[in-house]
Amino acid sequence: MPSCFMIMPYGRKPTQADAKLGPAEIDFNALWDRGYVPVIKELGYEPVRADQDTGALIVGQMLERLYFADLVLADMTIPNGNVYYEVGIRHAAQKTGCVLLAADWSKQLFDVVQMRTVRYPLPEGNISDDTAAGLRPRIKEGIVSLRDGLSPMPQSIPGYPEDVDPTKATTTKEQLAELAAFQTKVREVRAAPHTERMQRAQALIASEGTPPATYPIALALLLLLRDSVDKTTDWNNVLDFAAGLPNKFKDVPEIQEIREFAAAYAGNNLQAIAALETLIRTAGPTPERLGLMGGRYKRLARAATLAVDKRQAQAKAIEYYEQGMQIDLNAYYCSSNLPRLYRARARAGDEERAQTALRLTIAACERARRLQVGDEWTRQTLLAAAFDLGDPDKADELADAVIDEGPAAWKIDSVLGDLEASVTQVTDAAKRARLSAVIDKIKAA
Numbered sequence: 001m002p003s004c005f006m007i008m009p010y011g012r013k014p015t016q017a018d019a020k021l022g023p024a025e026i027d028f029n030a031l032w033d034r035g036y037v038p039v040i041k042e043l044g045y046e047p048v049r050a051d052q053d054t055g056a057l058i059v060g061q062m063l064e065r066l067y068f069a070d071l072v073l074a075d076m077t078i079p080n081g082n083v084y085y086e087v088g089i090r091h092a093a094q095k096t097g098c099v100l101l102a103a104d105w106s107k108q109l110f111d112v113v114q115m116r117t118v119r120y121p122l123p124e125g126n127i128s129d130d131t132a133a134g135l136r137p138r139i140k141e142g143i144v145s146l147r148d149g150l151s152p153m154p155q156s157i158p159g160y161p162e163d164v165d166p167t168k169a170t171t172t173k174e175q176l177a178e179l180a181a182f183q184t185k186v187r188e189v190r191a192a193p194h195t196e197r198m199q200r201a202q203a204l205i206a207s208e209g210t211p212p213a214t215y216p217i218a219l220a221l222l223l224l225l226r227d228s229v230d231k232t233t234d235w236n237n238v239l240d241f242a243a244g245l246p247n248k249f250k251d252v253p254e255i256q257e258i259r260e261f262a263a264a265y266a267g268n269n270l271q272a273i274a275a276l277e278t279l280i281r282t283a284g285p286t287p288e289r290l291g292l293m294g295g296r297y298k299r300l301a302r303a304a305t306l307a308v309d310k311r312q313a314q315a316k317a318i319e320y321y322e323q324g325m326q327i328d329l330n331a332y333y334c335s336s337n338l339p340r341l342y343r344a345r346a347r348a349g350d351e352e353r354a355q356t357a358l359r360l361t362i363a364a365c366e367r368a369r370r371l372q373v374g375d376e377w378t379r380q381t382l383l384a385a386a387f388d389l390g391d392p393d394k395a396d397e398l399a400d401a402v403i404d405e406g407p408a409a410w411k412i413d414s415v416l417g418d419l420e421a422s423v424t425q426v427t428d429a430a431k432r433a434r435l436s437a438v439i440d441k442i443k444a445a
Helices: 028-042 058-068 081-093 129-146 152-156 166-191 194-208 215-228 232-243 253-265 269-283 287-303 307-327 332-345 350-370 378-389 392-405 409-423 429-444
Strands: 003-007 012-014 025-027 046-049 071-075 098-103 117-120
Touching: 003 028, 003 058, 003 081, 012 028, 025 028, 028 046, 028 071, 028 129, 058 081, 071 081, 081 098, 081 152, 098 129, 117 129, 166 194, 166 215, 194 215, 194 232, 215 232, 215 253, 232 253, 253 269, 253 287, 269 287, 287 307, 287 332, 307 332, 332 350, 332 378, 332 409, 350 378, 378 392, 378 409, 392 429, 409 429
Parallel strands: 003 046, 003 071, 071 098, 098 117
Antiparallel strands: 012 025
């Protein structure tokens, strides 16, 4: 009997899906037993799943299954790293016989979004009899339709793997050389003085053509513009560039996040909130998107003149930051903003909540530094945490490190707003004075 090797998560896994669209958690074992196994057997295959390999050479066995299996199915409902990796192996190993499947409400990462995927209904995650009965026909129909289709490698590279056209290799190498040259130009702009970066970034955009030819170049230029902002009006340059991108780039969630971030800094928080709500509904919540929402409401709270408006915006900011923190405790963007908001709200238990968020933030930042996965906000986040702790010695040390990094002006302004809010919550007068001096040092630099 031919074999079917199933690539999918196992056990119960969170989905990070909007509650209006899909379940918060899926029992993938039940999905396998009640959904996939009956269909695979009905199609005449012997069903095998990765976690059933219990030998010592489990990686080698997995590679053998991926290469020799007559059919490989991959459930892409949640962004599981192992699943994505194994799909890539199969695509490179065999010309046909790899079918991607996913719940109809799920969103895949950018590269996989472009590939044909079987969509099946999954209204709940426990896989009841009704759910299983509803998804099996869709799965079966999709497998039959796509199992003989070409994998991306032979589809994209004629003659792959034995008889590839050498002229194609030459062309690709030339393209890689051009991309390397482009990346060198980007680094040159980033190394320029702050006051020159926006002009240089716009010159680079003009030289690269408008609109950019590829998504990596479009994203790199958009990020370069964002990080070159030196004054409020510069945000319009970011928005204009994003608006001029082709739809195939413009609709990518990462581009949308940057665009709405720029819209908020340009002064239109309400527009950014509405667009981010739509993005979360359609592409799903992430710590980044929820953090952006929290940030927009935090700005509304700061700008509010009426106590009721301030309180409502503050509550929404806390709600979104808490949701983002709960999705991933290592994503310190959300947790780092909560201590000041809790203390400003000042309900019973809020000081304890502030201390918990602080501990999570510091632990996540130190983990990122230890694993060398820290981003451009790591030191600035630790600086804000030092202020929240009321530790002027640590704050002074971190302020020097932040100044030496030379972040963009808008990033400094963003951090200063948090530091100034934090200082007002420090009760020790001497510490408050020293922390205020640190703020003055940053402003002077």
